[in-house]
Amino acid sequence: MNKTLIMQALLEALVENLHRQQAANEQASAGATDSESRAETKWDTCGLESSYLARGHALHFQELVAQIDELRGMTAPDFSGHPIGAGALVEANLGGEAMFFFLLNCGGGMELMVEGREVTIITPESPIGAAMLDKNQGDSFSFRAGSSGKILSVK
Numbered sequence: 001m002n003k004t005l006i007m008q009a010l011l012e013a014l015v016e017n018l019h020r021q022q023a024a025n026e027q028a029s030a031g032a033t034d035s036e037s038r039a040e041t042k043w044d045t046c047g048l049e050s051s052y053l054a055r056g057h058a059l060h061f062q063e064l065v066a067q068i069d070e071l072r073g074m075t076a077p078d079f080s081g082h083p084i085g086a087g088a089l090v091e092a093n094l095g096g097e098a099m100f101f102f103l104l105n106c107g108g109g110m111e112l113m114v115e116g117r118e119v120t121i122i123t124p125e126s127p128i129g130a131a132m133l134d135k136n137q138g139d140s141f142s143f144r145a146g147s148s149g150k151i152l153s154v155k
Helices: 003-033 046-072 127-132
Strands: 089-094 097-103 111-114 117-122 140-143 147-154
Touching: 003 046, 003 097, 003 111, 097 127, 117 127, 127 140
Parallel strands: 097 117
Antiparallel strands: 089 097, 089 147, 111 117, 140 147
């Protein structure tokens, strides 16, 4: 499986998410400043709530921009024969099923279809990412109560 293709698919997904966040921010900002949102009583908080929502969208937008910049500047090294770290593509057996995980500092939790296979992006802070960190091909790992797996390959 090609790491460059996975990174490109992740980049496209993050950019798409960025556009959605921008549109959501614009909509919430408009709702916060619209004359119809002006409070008519002290219990009317629609405009205030819209401003909080716009602020949350703006913060998420900034996080996505940082993740996109980081991903664009990254080259994933080859981890064959080396302990797992950020940039490693890991095939692991979990519950009798072979799964692909790409350990990155951004995009955690996203699932992508690349070359006909599902790849899950994980971060070192995630339970499974932390369990795999610094392991090698052939090692077993465990996370959460009772969940365990075996590392089949590392690229």
